[in-house]
Amino acid sequence: MEIEDLRTFVEVADAGGVTPASRRLGISKSMVSRRLVRLEAELSVQLLARTTRGAALTEAGATFREYAARVVAEIDLAKETVLPAGELRGRLRVAAPLSFGPTHFAPVLADMASRHPELHIHAAYTDRFVDLVGEGYDCAIRVGMLPDSNLIARRIGPLIGKYVASPAYIAKHGSPETPEELVTHQALMQGTETWLATVDDKVITMRPQGRFKADNGVALVAAAVAGIGIAALPNDLIQEHLDSGALVPVMPNHPIPEHGIYVVRPPGQHPSRKIRVLTEMLIECFGRSTEDTETLSV
Numbered sequence: 182m183e184i185e186d187l188r189t190f191v192e193v194a195d196a197g198g199v200t201p202a203s204r205r206l207g208i209s210k211s212m213v214s215r216r217l218v219r220l221e222a223e224l225s226v227q228l229l230a231r232t233t234r235g236a237a238l239t240e241a242g243a244t245f246r247e248y249a250a251r252v253v254a255e256i257d258l259a260k261e262t263v264l265p266a267g268e269l270r271g272r273l274r275v276a277a278p279l280s281f282g283p284t285h286f287a288p289v290l291a292d293m294a295s296r297h298p299e300l301h302i303h304a305a306y307t308d309r310f311v312d313l314v315g316e317g318y319d320c321a322i323r324v325g326m327l328p329d330s331n332l333i334a335r336r337i338g339p340l341i342g343k344y345v346a347s348p349a350y351i352a353k354h355g356s357p358e359t360p361e362e363l364v365t366h367q368a369l370m371q372g373t374e375t376w377l378a379t380v381d382d383k384v385i386t387m388r389p390q391g392r393f394k395a396d397n398g399v400a401l402v403a404a405a406v407a408g409i410g411i412a413a414l415p416n417d418l419i420q421e422h423l424d425s426g427a428l429v430p431v432m433p434n435h436p437i438p439e440h441g442i443y444v445v446r447p448p449g450q451h452p453s454r455k456i457r458v459l460t461e462m463l464i465e466c467f468g469r470s471t472e473d474t475e476t477l478s479v
Contacts, residue, residue: 269299402419
């Protein structure tokens with residue numbers, strides 16, 4: 182029984198189909214199918230029921246998947262133990278936000294590739310929350326508040342933001358001083374998200390409305406500078422505009438509560454060494470204290 186056949190089966194079982202598993206493994210769909218057929222022939226049992234929407238585990242497949250996953254994890258751990266100290270190989274697929282990724286996280290990934298010449302890094306930059314398992318990613322770097330999910334998250338540092346608007350917008354519409362006033366203004370948003378504010382040491386939720394939406398923070402900065410509305414943005418995206426006076430803080434007495442920067446990965450017993458190394462490099466750059474680096478399920 183080939184270990185790569187077991188690894189392929191586990192990936193297909195977790196991803197729910199051949200296509201996402203092939204992306205994650207970096208091999209063709211036909212290769213994935215051949216490995217599955219070989220494994221089922223060797224076991225003389227059907228592990229996966231193929232459908233037009235993907236692949237579902239049979240009863241036997243669900244039982245076998247638990248054993249196969251443990252075997253693959255043990256083999257990976259053994260390989261890491263005998264590799265030369267610090268050496269990483271294989272492939273790492275990472276999703277990162279478009280607003281922060283190219284300027285803040287890409288240098289860390291480039292440094293990682295430089296330190297580990299046998300490691301192949303594939304990074305995708307989008308502010309959309311990708312489906313890690315379904316789209317075949319090993320991990321993602323995410324910023325802000327994490328939605329509920331079954332992913333494992335490691336906080337690597339803080340993210341501080343402000344409500345801002347242009348002086349022209351303030352001159353025309355006024356500057357809101359309270360959350361109740363803020364929700365009556367034009368909000369620049371990515372979608373239908375809620376906004377948070379601190380009132381008497383408590384965090385409250387607001388539901389802003391606005392006519393301008395964009396799928397990344399850089400576009401929202403441009404809209405705010407143009408005077409279209411008020412935006413909630415990370416300091417790193419707006420600092421130069423604050424320094425120049427193109428943007429000014431709004432509602433400073435009720436600030437945005439501190440958010441976080443996270444590495445998230447699919448659920449499993451242990452993160453791979455590649456993910457652990459990336460996480461530690463990110464903590465070196467963005468971590469502030471030990472309390473910033475807790476691991477949690479989301």
